Amino acid sequence: MNSNEIKILAIESSCDETAAAVVVNGRDVRSNVISSQIALHTLYGGVVPEIASRKHIEKINQVIGQALSDAGMTLDDMDAIGVTYGPGLVGALLVGVAEAKAISYAKKLPLVGVHHIEGHISANYIENKDLEPPFLCLVVSGGHTHLVKVLDYGKYEILGKTRDDAAGEAFDKVAHEGNPHAVEFPRAKIVDGPYDFSFSGLKSAVLNYLNGCKMKNIPIVQADIAASFQKAVTDVLIGNAMKAIDEFGMDKFAIAGGVASNGTLREGMRAACEKKGVAFYHPSPIFCTDNAAMIGVAAYYDFMRGQRDGLDLNAVPNLKLGER
Ligand code: ZN
Numbered sequence: 001m002n003s004n005e006i007k008i009l010a011i012e013s014s015c016d017e018t019a020a021a022v023v024v025n026g027r028d029v030r031s032n033v034i035s036s037q038i039a040l041h042t043l044y045g046g047v048v049p050e051i052a053s054r055k056h057i058e059k060i061n062q063v064i065g066q067a068l069s070d071a072g073m074t075l076d077d078m079d080a081i082g083v084t085y086g087p088g089l090v091g092a093l094l095v096g097v098a099e100a101k102a103i104s105y106a107k108k109l110p111l112v113g114v115h116h117i118e119g120h121i122s123a124n125y126i127e128n129k130d131l132e133p134p135f136l137c138l139v140v141s142g143g144h145t146h147l148v149k150v151l152d153y154g155k156y157e158i159l160g161k162t163r164d165d166a167a168g169e170a171f172d173k174v175a176h177e178g179n180p181h182a183v184e185f186p187r188a189k190i191v192d193g194p195y196d197f198s199f200s201g202l203k204s205a206v207l208n209y210l211n212g213c214k215m216k217n218i219p220i221v222q223a224d225i226a227a228s229f230q231k232a233v234t235d236v237l238i239g240n241a242m243k244a245i246d247e248f249g250m251d252k253f254a255i256a257g258g259v260a261s262n263g264t265l266r267e268g269m270r271a272a273c274e275k276k277g278v279a280f281y282h283p284s285p286i287f288c289t290d291n292a293a294m295i296g297v298a299a300y301y302d303f304m305r306g307q308r309d310g311l312d313l314n315a316v317p318n319l320k321l322g323e324r
Helices: 038-042 049-070 090-107 116-122 167-172 200-215 222-248 263-276 293-304
Strands: 007-012 017-024 028-036 080-086 111-115 135-140 145-152 155-161 252-256 279-281
Touching (some): 007 049, 007 293, 017 293, 028 049, 028 293, 038 049, 049 090, 080 090, 080 116, 080 293, 090 111, 111 116, 116 135, 116 252, 116 293, 135 222, 145 222, 155 222, 200 222, 252 263, 263 279
Parallel strands (some): 007 080, 080 111, 135 252
Antiparallel strands (some): 007 017, 145 155
C-alpha cells in the first residue's frame, strides 16, 4: 500500500442520484457509481422529495459497497469521507450526511462536508490535470446558473447568478435539430448586476409567441422554437462569461454542471474562448451530471487545507458557495 496516497470515499445524494466514488490524491478517480432515480420521478413530472429520500436510503449502502469494490478497496483503506451537505433537497441530503457521519464515527475517519457547486466546479480537475486556479467557471444545471471566479482551491467569488429560473430548465426541454435563427427571442440584460442572468422573460416570450401563432393559425415548428430558445439562452451565458473574462483578465475558462454536456453551449463557449486566446475546459458528460467523484475531488482539496467536520455536520438545503 502506498502511504503517500490520500484516499477519499465520497458520497452525493443532494437530488435524485445516489452516488459514491473513491478518489485518490484529488484527481485520480478509482470508481464512480451512480444510481439514478430519474425514471421513477418521470412518472410524476418532477423530482418528488419524499420518494427521493426513501430511494436514497434503499440504495446508499449498495452504491457505497459497489464504489469500494470497483476501486478494489475497503473502508479500512480510506483516509477520509467526503459528503455533499448542501445545497439540495433536505431529506435527500440528510441520507448522505447521516451515512457519512456513521462511517466516520465507526471507522474513526475524518469527515469533510462539501458544497455541491464546489463539486461541480472541481469535476474539471479530473480530466484536465493541468488546470489550476485561478480560473473562471460557469456552472449550469437544472437548478443552478452561477458565474464563479475560482480564486484558489476552496476560494470562490460569485460574480453572477440567475435572478429567477435556472438556465438548465430551458435546456431540459429543447430539441437539437431546429433552426436557431427561426425566431428572435429577447436576451435579458440586468442593469444592476452585470453578470446576473434572467430567463423568466425569455420563457414568457416563448409562451407569447406560441399563443400568437395559435391565434393567427400559423403552424408551430417545435424544433425551430426550441433551437431559437436554446440559442437565446446560450448567447446570454456566453455573453456574460466573455464580459467577465475581459474585465478580470482571466486566461482560463471552464464550464460545469449538467448542462455543460450540452453540445450547443459547449461548442459556443469553445469558439468564444478560442477567439480570445483563452484556454477552455469542460468535464466529460459523466462528470457533468451529479456524481460523487466530483465531491471526492473537492473533498480532497478541502481535506488538504485542514477542513474537518464534526458529527454535528448538518444538511443545509440553501447553503451558499464560499460560506466558510
Ligand atoms: Zn448538481
